[in-house]
Amino acid sequence: MIKSAETARERILTAANKLFYAEGIRAVSLDTIAEKAGITKKTVYYHFKSKDDLIEAYLASRDQPNLNQFRKWFGEAEGELPDKVQAIFRQIAVSARHPKWKGCGFLRTAAELANMPGHPAMKVGAGHKKKFEAWMAEEFEVAGIDCAPDLARHIVLLLDGAFSTILVHRDASYAEAAGEAARALVSSAVINQAA
Amino acid sequence: MIKSAETARERILTAANKLFYAEGIRAVSLDTIAEKAGITKKTVYYHFKSKDDLIEAYLASRDQPNLNQFRKWFGEAEGELPDKVQAIFRQIAVSARHPKWKGCGFLRTAAELANMPGHPAMKVGAGHKKKFEAWMAEEFEVAGIDCAPDLARHIVLLLDGAFSTILVHRDASYAEAAGEAARALVSSAVINQAA
DNA sequence: AGAAGTATACTCACCAGTGAATATACTTCA
DNA sequence: TGAAGTATATTCACTGGTGAGTATACTTCT
Structure with a gap:
């Protein structure tokens, strides 16, 4: 059955x-x-089919849930655009303080499979990160920000930087620092837009 | 002998x-x-003593050479402070285009050992990243920037974000994007300082 | 001689993947 | 309708190979 x-x-x-x-x-x-x-x-x-196949399925199973989590954090945050972006980082800090938190599964898998660039799981991971970036860009676009894709990429860099540094130092406050930087970058883009 | x-x-x-x-x-x-x-x-x-011991020695052997590389890139770059910071990211982009480039060894090791937070190699890796951050903070301090440690941390976040995203996407241009963001943050700190 | 360094040859555990057999449920046709 | 056949799902027991780590003996230099 x-x-x-x-x-x-x-x-x-x-x-x-x-x-x-x-x-x-x-x-x-x-x-x-x-x-x-x-x-x-x-x-x-x-x-x-194989362990590699299961690894790929594992990442694929995390794609939508993770994206939805980010969308939720962003969507439910109070305030203006910079606040909403910052909220994502604040929520990551909260998550990262849980003892079971071990970083971003996509990033860690990419690190482990760095010697197999064509691995199917790598494609799933890259696709996931691209989706996040595209979503951010769209939010910025909708908000009327110039160079929305560039800003989205900067946010992505801070986000993945936060995942990595928190893991290295076991210190969730890096997410808050990243949130400050993200906020500054978004704010500055909002101001340019007004000019 | x-x-x-x-x-x-x-x-x-x-x-x-x-x-x-x-x-x-x-x-x-x-x-x-x-x-x-x-x-x-x-x-x-x-x-x-063991494989773990060798892993630790491997990372320890990369600590100073890596830091010196960053110092050299920064020191030899033309221009003002924002340019010098950006130069680090530009050089990373160059390195990342070599086929043998596989990201940051410290970050990748941290990702692999995420389930062993007390592993000696993790301490070496965390120490290395702290040294980089402290050096950046010092450079900013010397340049008379307010909140130098905060800015240094933001740069670190962008740097490790660049390492991670380049690895995921196999696209070195993420380092250049990170360099732009870093430049913007440093520039904005320089302006605040003048005010 | 004796200490430092290296080699041969091993143990024991584990791992990715497989062969053969079986249970269960769905399909087909007399 | 019900027996025979087929696809799906699962198990047990196994293989060839590799992993970390070691017991013991040989070499070489002082």
Whole structure:
């Protein structure tokens, strides 16, 4: 029956999500994932062609949820455009203070797979980041800001910088610093627009 | 004899540098490193307590050379303070266009070891990044800029953001975008200082 | 001789992936 | 309708290979 098949596949994906994110791609074996999912490794191979295939599926499963999270933080924030952008960074700081936080799964996977630039998971990761950047650019465009794509890229750089530095220092306040910088850049763009 | 001991140790470290950077920490075995260094694995274990110990030594060996590289780029750049900061990002863009470029070794190692926050290599990596930040802050301080530490942190965020996004997209132009943002932040700080 | 350094040859655990068999449910046709 | 056949989903047990780390012995230099 289709229902139960999807349940098994989802259990694998859920286990992969937790383990890959918590421990890293290469640190986690399919045996471990299978065990956590409560099934046999062969079943993993029934649903996924290979470990690489599962890695790709893991990232793909995070694409929309992550983007929606950012959209929500941005959309629900009070204030003007700079405040709304800053809010994203503030929320990241909050998340990063949770003990289970281990950075951005996309970035960490990219770091681990840096020696395999053509890896399908890398494409998913790059696509995810591009979507975020495009969304930011669109928000800036709608707000009537000049050079919206440039500003969006600057925000992306601060965002990924925040993910990276927080991980290195285990200090979530870097997200707040990034939020200040982002706010300054957006504010300055808003002023230019008015001129 | 000390001389030959250091020679063997250095050969190990050289091999570890190349392989860890090119392939990643967990993707490279000590067998591979020993082979590349032209010695046996046992000799590796004579000079290094464990793989973790070698990972730490690998990062430690990159600390000063990397910092010196940044100092050189900054020091030799023409122009005012914003130009000098921007020059660092321009040079990173140049480096990142080389096919062997695989991001920042410190950041990638931190990503791989995210599940081991107390790992000695993580401390070395965090220390390295702190040194960069402190150096930047000092340069800003000397230039008489207000809130020099804050600005330095913003530059660090853009720098590590550049490393990360270039790696994800395989597009060195992100470094140039980061350089523009950095320039804008420094310029704006210089103006405030004048006021 | 003896200490430092290196090599041979090994252990034990784990890992990605597979072969063969089985259970379950859906389809087809007499 | 119900038996036979087929696709889906799953398990157990395994393989070839590699991983970190080690016991022991040989070499070389002082």
